[in-house]
Amino acid sequence: MENILEVNNINKSFGTHTVLEDVSFKINPGEIIGLVGRNGSGKTTLMKCILGLISIDAGEILFNDSSEYYKNKDLMDQIGYLLDCKLFENLSAYENIKIQEWYKGKRYKKEKEKAIIEDILNLVDLKNDNKKVKAYSFGMKQRLGLALALLGNTRLLILDEPFVGLDPVGIQIIRNFIIKMSKERNMAILISSHQLSEIEGICERYLFISDKRIKAYAYDERRKVIIYTKTQIPEEIKSIIQEKNVTNRVISFWFEEKVFNDVIKCLVTHNVIIKDIKLSKMSLDKLFKEE
Numbered sequence: 001m002e003n004i005l006e007v008n009n010i011n012k013s014f015g016t017h018t019v020l021e022d023v024s025f026k027i028n029p030g031e032i033i034g035l036v037g038r039n040g041s042g043k044t045t046l047m048k049c050i051l052g053l054i055s056i057d058a059g060e061i062l063f064n065d066s067s068e069y070y071k072n073k074d075l076m077d078q079i080g081y082l083l084d085c086k087l088f089e090n091l092s093a094y095e096n097i098k099i100q101e102w103y104k105g106k107r108y109k110k111e112k113e114k115a116i117i118e119d120i121l122n123l124v125d126l127k128n129d130n131k132k133v134k135a136y137s138f139g140m141k142q143r144l145g146l147a148l149a150l151l152g153n154t155r156l157l158i159l160d161e162p163f164v165g166l167d168p169v170g171i172q173i174i175r176n177f178i179i180k181m182s183k184e185r186n187m188a189i190l191i192s193s194h195q196l197s198e199i200e201g202i203c204e205r206y207l208f209i210s211d212k213r214i215k216a217y218a219y220d221e222r223r224k225v226i227i228y229t230k231t232q233i234p235e236e237i238k239s240i241i242q243e244k245n246v247t248n249r250v251i252s253f254w255f256e257e258k259v260f261n262d263v264i265k266c267l268v269t270h271n272v273i274i275k276d277i278k279l280s281k282m283s284l285d286k287l288f289k290e291e
């Protein structure tokens with residue numbers, strides 16, 4: 001698959017303080033990538049480098065195969081972002097979007113403009129009413145920020161800590177929105193968070209920033225099965241799973257359909273009474289804490 005964004009060996013320092021060192025990764029269209037790191041690890045700095053808001057000291061960043069993308073209006077129009085979102089508090093959501101469209105040099109006939117703006121407001125679950133933004137809740141403002149990031153022909157969406165300050169319902173709304181954008185519009189999405197739990201489960205891959213560098217992890221969907229029994233486990237089970245994973249009354253193994261079925265069949269054949277079955281996923285949080 002062709003990459004939409006390629007970050008190759010970049011370095012970034014502020015004076016003598018090096019924040020990013022030899023950072024490289026790629027993002028494919030439609031992929032959701034989580035950028036995780038502790039406070040001050042360099043997530044926002046990396047996003048600002050990608051957006052061309054600050055310069056890099058070494059390496060290169062390619063968007064759509066171009067290293068000069070940040071000078072090209074059409075290419076920049078394909079990158080949406082939510083980062084330090086500034087809203088006009090005394091205007092409505094509709095007017096905020098309209099101003100941004102104008103700022104981007106987009107003028108439409110009145111009817112078309114209305115249809116476009118209402119469409120975007122719908123996407124983020126906001127109404128076209130006259131309510132001023134200053135009367136919005138934090139979550140509504142965050143959703144309006146997302147709407148602004150979607151103006152233009154967005155193919156890469158960069159979201160810096162989009163969940164900060166939201167309640168669990170607000171977090172769920174934005175998580176659903178991210179999944180929808182990636183699926184329906186094939187948008188590549190880079191989301192930063194210092195709370196892994198907020199983005200766990202929606203990302204295909206995770207980039208951990210730690211000590212100026214990036215480590216990439218694919219989400220491990222393997223599930224571990226643990227079966228607890230009330231009665232003795234037969235020796236035959238060791239022909240299905242490794243001996244070290246069998247004790248008197250506990251069996252554990254990585255879930256695979258065939259292995260799982262063979263184990264259950266063996267237990268039933270030997271009239272073993274099952275007390276409990278647990279399925280557990282590898283915890284990314286554990287991985288994060290080990291960084």
Ligand SMILES: Nc1ncnc2c1ncn2[C@@H]1O[C@H](COP(=O)(O)OP(=O)(O)OP(=O)(O)O)[C@@H](O)[C@H]1O
Pocket residue numbers: 014019037038039040041042043044045046194
């Ligand atoms: N303009 C700047 N001038 C000097 N230092 C800066 C500047 N911007 C960021 N830094 C420093 O770079 C480091 C990384 O900051 P950055 O904001 O990228 O971290 P972050 O991972 O986004 O943190 P947080 O999770 O707290 O938002 C910090 O030590 C910060 O003080």
